[in-house]
Structure formats: C-alpha cells, structure tokens
Amino acid sequence: MSVEKRRAWIELDEDSLLHNVRELQRVVGRDCRLMPAVKANAYGHGDVETARLLAGAGISDFCVASADEGIRLRAAGISGQILILGYTLPAQFDALREYDLTQTVVEDSYAQELSAYGRELRVHVGVDTGMHRLGIPASDADAVASVWRFPNLKITGMFSHLCVSDGTTEEERRYTEKQISDFRKVIGELRRRGIRGFESHIQGSYGILNYPEEKFDCARPGIALYGVLSLPSDRVRADVTLSPVLSLKARVGCVRMLKEGESAGYGLTYTADGERKLAIVCAGYADGIPRSLSNRGYALVRGYRAPIVGRICMDQLTLDVTEVPGVRAGDEAVFIGKSGGREIGAAEMAECAGTISNELLSRLGQRPERICFTHI
Known part of the structure; x- marks a missing residue:
C-alpha cells in the first residue's frame, strides 16, 4: 500500500539508522562489537525490519528481552548471536536450543536449572x-565462578547493567564508576582463577555516551541507536551526532468548525473560547499516541504547530488548526518528525506525556505500518 493510502503510519529512515551505527561504533572503538537492543519491537521501530538493516550493515549480535522475541528474529532469517537479557521459563529451554538463543544466567540457582536441562545451552552470566x-552479586566472586563448573552450559559472555549512567551529578558518576570498577574486578578474579574465553559488556546507550573511555568487548546500544535520548534535557559527554530514525504520521480525516461555547470529544473536556477550526485525525492511543496528551500535546500540520484538543480516543483525535491555512482532509499530521521547518522529537513528545522516549516508542501500536526508506 502506498503512503497516500494509509491512515496512520511510521516511517523509518535507513540512512539515519546506519549513521547512528557508525557514530556509536566510532565512540566505542574498533575493538568493541555493537550488540544492539532490538527488544520491545526494536523500541517500536520494528524488530525484524531493524535487525535486517543492521545485519546488512555488518551487525551480528543482538539483544532481546524474551525467548519469543529471539524466535521471531530467527524465523525472519536473522543469524548471529541473540542474547536474551531476562528470564526464560524452563518450559522454553527446548526453544533456546532449537533456535540457538543465548540465555542470561539471572542468578546462581538458575544456572543449576539450565544445567539440569541436560543438553548444551549457550549462556551469558x-x-x-x-x-x-x-544477576549474581559482584561481591560474591565464588558464586560467579561456580557457574563455570556446571555441565551443559556453554558460557560465552558475562555482563552487567549500569543504573545511573544517564545521570550528571557527582554522586551518580561515582556510583557508575564503582559499578564499572566492580565489574572489572570480577573479570580479573575469574581470569586469576584461569577462567577465560568469555566476552564482557556493561554499557548501554548512556554508558556508551557518558563513559566512552571505558572499553569492553561489546556494548549494547538501545535508545541511542534510534537517534533519540530519553529526555530532551539529557546531556552526554561523548562527541556524537545522532539522527532520529522514526517518524509517526497520520491523516486528517475531516475539518469542521466549532462555535464559541461548543464542546467536543468524549467527556466534552474541550470548549471553544471562540470560533475554532478543528481537524479530526485518524490516529489515537491504539496507534501509540498517549491518552495523557489529551488537551496538552500537539502535532505539526503543514509546518504549523496544532494543539491536541479534547480527549484522545482509541482511533481518532482532534487538533485545533485555526491558525493553519488551507488545511484539508488528507493532509499529514506529524506527531514525531518534521513538517516544514519544524520538528517534534520523540523525547519532546514523551516529556509532554509525562514519560521518557524509551516507553513512548516501545508502546507504539502494531497498527501503523512501518515503512523503510532511504535518501539515496
């Protein structure tokens, strides 16, 4: 279906995605492999579409949240390492082996469960x-090392998570530096005990962007890969330029006038303070536009900023386009992306909705079709 026939859709800029890969690879260095997080449908971008583009750019390692997400990638022909960052039920251990998925050892007792499966499984600790x-506490090196004694576990990596690497205070920086230091101590202790042959990784997006001097075997970019920060106010230390990959657009379905004193929408939460021109847009919270943006968010129409008025419905919402000249049915309403000389970023939209871009993007509905395009 051509763009002209869609009611609501998502555009994915291939060039921006590949640009971000190059920028992040430059930051982490040539000796570090990128292991992009394509969980949650690649943060709403489309996991299969995104993974295929990344694979074409030479990326061979991916992170997901569940076995089902990994199976979906395998079914789409994605090869290479697929690491499940969370817990997998023993009932799905067969799938781990069948689809060659790498499972995280989430605690020491779980290593015993995985081993008891009786067949070789690939894992990261x-x-x-x-x-x-x-994860197993970094302070308990014996417990970490004990995982290597379990039969049937092919241990190819070890990793941790940073929890305040996006922070800018001295306290947050000290905490992050201690996390990294403690992780390095575990690596060193394992090597002292003769345990080698595993890759290490601890940096997600903000770990890469705020601690670029730290070097490990792999890095797991998430939100940054898609050219977005969590909030517009976030600042990072790395000298990097990221380009947003995703745009969210919908069609104006009709335009109508509202007289002074008339109300519109469910609950009649919007009342016109004068004659207003309204555009009914073919998108709602089922398309990923948060209901919390009712009477507070906005979109771009013909390059003009148009406020959302009234409650956002499941399939429709209303914009005040009184100040937009010539608006008519079929026009584009841009919720994330560019129109004319203006732009709405995902982080800006998320902040207005009272959340972060990570949540906003990962909750985009399945209904809007993802369309990949390139400028070349």
Whole structure:
C-alpha cells in the first residue's frame, strides 16, 4: 500500500539508522562489537525490519528481552548471536536450543536449572553490580565462578547493567564508576582463577555516551541507536551526532468548525473560547499516541504547530488548526518528525506525556505500518 493510502503510519529512515551505527561504533572503538537492543519491537521501530538493516550493515549480535522475541528474529532469517537479557521459563529451554538463543544466567540457582536441562545451552552470566535486579552479586566472586563448573552450559559472555549512567551529578558518576570498577574486578578474579574465553559488556546507550573511555568487548546500544535520548534535557559527554530514525504520521480525516461555547470529544473536556477550526485525525492511543496528551500535546500540520484538543480516543483525535491555512482532509499530521521547518522529537513528545522516549516508542501500536526508506 502506498503512503497516500494509509491512515496512520511510521516511517523509518535507513540512512539515519546506519549513521547512528557508525557514530556509536566510532565512540566505542574498533575493538568493541555493537550488540544492539532490538527488544520491545526494536523500541517500536520494528524488530525484524531493524535487525535486517543492521545485519546488512555488518551487525551480528543482538539483544532481546524474551525467548519469543529471539524466535521471531530467527524465523525472519536473522543469524548471529541473540542474547536474551531476562528470564526464560524452563518450559522454553527446548526453544533456546532449537533456535540457538543465548540465555542470561539471572542468578546462581538458575544456572543449576539450565544445567539440569541436560543438553548444551549457550549462556551469558549476569552480574549484579548495583542495580539489584538480575544477576549474581559482584561481591560474591565464588558464586560467579561456580557457574563455570556446571555441565551443559556453554558460557560465552558475562555482563552487567549500569543504573545511573544517564545521570550528571557527582554522586551518580561515582556510583557508575564503582559499578564499572566492580565489574572489572570480577573479570580479573575469574581470569586469576584461569577462567577465560568469555566476552564482557556493561554499557548501554548512556554508558556508551557518558563513559566512552571505558572499553569492553561489546556494548549494547538501545535508545541511542534510534537517534533519540530519553529526555530532551539529557546531556552526554561523548562527541556524537545522532539522527532520529522514526517518524509517526497520520491523516486528517475531516475539518469542521466549532462555535464559541461548543464542546467536543468524549467527556466534552474541550470548549471553544471562540470560533475554532478543528481537524479530526485518524490516529489515537491504539496507534501509540498517549491518552495523557489529551488537551496538552500537539502535532505539526503543514509546518504549523496544532494543539491536541479534547480527549484522545482509541482511533481518532482532534487538533485545533485555526491558525493553519488551507488545511484539508488528507493532509499529514506529524506527531514525531518534521513538517516544514519544524520538528517534534520523540523525547519532546514523551516529556509532554509525562514519560521518557524509551516507553513512548516501545508502546507504539502494531497498527501503523512501518515503512523503510532511504535518501539515496
């Protein structure tokens, strides 16, 4: 279906994605492999579409959140290492082996469960350096080392998560530096015990951008890969230029006038303070536009900023286009992306909705079709 026939859609800029890969690879250095996070449908960008583009650019390692996400990539022909960052039920251990997925050892007792499966499984060992979520405590080197004694586990890596690497305070920086230091100590202790042959990684997007001097075997870019920061106010230390990959657009379905004193939408939460021109747009919260933007968000129409008025519905919303000349049915309404000389970033939209871009993007609905395009 051509763009002209779509009610709401997502555009993915291939050139921007590949640009971001090059920029992040430059930051981490030639000796570090990028292991992009394509979980949550690649942060709403489309996991299969994104993974295929990345594979074409030479990326061979990927991170997902669940076995089902990994299976979906394998079914689409994605090869290379696929690391599951979270817990997998024993009932799916057969799938780990069948689809050659790499499972995280989320705690020491889980290593025993994986080993008891009785057939070889590929794993990375999770180490808790201070997030206190998943992983064996970094302070217990014996417990970490014990994983290597379990039969049936092919251990190819070890990793941890940074929890305040996006922070800018001295306290947050000290905490992050201690996490990195503790992780390095575990690596050193394992090597002292003769345990080698595993790759290490701890940096996600902000670990890459704020601690570029730290070098490990791999790095796991997430939100930064898609050219976005979590919030517009975020600042990073790395000298890097990222380009947004995703645009979210929808069609104006009709235009109508509202008289002074008339109200519109569910709950009649918007009342015109004068004669207003409204555009009914064919997108709603089922298309990934948060309901919390009711009466507070905006879109771009013909390069003009148009406020969202009234409650956002499942399939439609209303824009005040009184100040937009010539608007008519079929026009584009841009919620993320560019129109004319203006732009709405995902982080800006997310902040207005009271969240971060990571959540906003990963909750984009399946209904808008993803369209990949290139400028070349």
